Amino acid sequence: MKRSITAIFILLVMPPSFAKPLLIEGNLDHWRPVTLNGETQYQPIMDMEQGVVLRAESVKSASGYEYSRTINLNKTPVLQWQWTAELTPYALAIDHQGIETKQNEFDERDAKGNDFVLRVVVSRKPMFAQAKSIHYVWSHSQPIESDWAIDDNNKVIVVSGDGQTTMKWQTLHRHIQKDWQRVFAENISDINSIMFMTDSDAIGGHAIGYYGDMRTLATKAMAKSEP
Template structure:
């Protein structure tokens, strides 16, 4: 999926078009309603801050893995495109992100699909800023058999820059799981360093789902 670099004000403007949209994270409006914390190991820190003149969500982690999640139902037949912006301050010196010892990321966004009563079928796509894998790489999550990883960004080329991303979640699900997706049940974000014991810092801009005619590159 093609991506492009934009100044932060243009990133936020690009997320406000006439296409059908579902707002997931409105950090620029200081809105954290519906977002909840989930800790796996310790606590990463999340707080609203200004960066480049805009209000965004800042995340920092030191030997910790906790994230923020929002339960929200998304019909991918209506709004299949996930758009967001993010920036990382540093990469993580991980041995291998495909292993449990190296499953740390300066920034990641989860899209969660529930199996309903068949809870063991719960699936997730992790869109990550990878420290080791090249952009476009895909692999199974080291801890969860039903989760798949996609390196949207890879390496140091864009570190310290705001980047606008857009993914066709419906198409990604079909390719990764060889099945049709049901509705999205939750979206989460996490900056985590519990496995490597290192530090990472990242910023997240607004997050939304858009229809096929949305303003995605």
């Protein structure tokens, strides 16, 4: 507990260039809704551990919220966020006797299975070129740190899942520049979009997850905030 208090204190006293809050206590004032297919329901609730968080429930839907402002990755290259899963995507199947069973054996790497209980997407949208994105996800079947391509401009990196406990809060740190170099083989200095989304439309299913606070950090701030 002592180390956790110290970490919070260090972040609070850092200059603004070292930490930039993006999503705090479920406040979506600087975020806009993005609908891809149906409406995932996002509701602020009180969590005993995290305070106010966003509960996301998707029923055959894919929608989220986007933060559309330029982030200088030379100053704050690290994205930090909290999340936890309750129900990973599943669909209901009815057999010839009318009995319903939950089906969650689908391939997330395939377009027909591209559903995730938790997804954070960082994007770079140049004025005269195609947008590119990294999708950080909680996977129900693929190992952590595995990655694959949705298409040439969208890459997935698994950061949670793989047998981890559901309904237990996680704090993630990702160095966006390093991840971008890894999946796109490009050096970038900024991004201009961050989105979070819970979706289950590809399988026509159901999923529930929770999103906590989100901020960008300098590498020094990340190193000092870790236990």
